[in-house]
Amino acid sequence: xxxxxxxxxxxxxxxxxxxxxxxxxxxxxxxxxxxxxxxxxxxxxxxxxxxxxxxxxxxxxxxxxxxxxxxxxxxxxxxxxxxxxxxxxxxxxx
Numbered sequence: 007x008x009x010x011x012x013x014x015x016x017x018x019x020x021x022x023x024x025x026x027x028x029x030x031x032x033x034x035x036x037x038x039x040x041x042x043x044x045x046x047x048x049x050x051x052x053x054x055x056x057x058x059x060x061x062x063x064x065x066x067x068x069x070x071x072x073x074x075x076x077x078x079x080x081x082x083x084x085x086x087x088x089x090x091x092x093x094x095x096x097x098x099x100x
Contacts, residue, residue, distance in 0.1 A: 012036060015035050033056045046073055050070065050073040053070050
């Protein structure tokens with residue numbers, strides 16, 4: 007039931023003065039929930055938000071790499087990967 011989790015995590019992100027670690031955890035969980043809901047582009051967006059704050063957070067780098075392999079033909083992946091360092095053969099060198 008990822009739809010309910012998505013709704014609650016998105017509400018939690020709106021909490022004023024949310025600390026960085028809490029926001030990062032929420033973005034990670036949102037990424038996992040969107041992944042479970044088969045919405046890979048939005049999942050990737052949330053995983054990249056986490057990666058931008060802490061590249062070593064849980065398995066976020068692996069999830070991004072996996073998303074890149076699954077979405078390699080998708081135009082939308084370039085939009086997200088243009089802002090992060092090159093990750094094991096995916097991403098942008100800009």
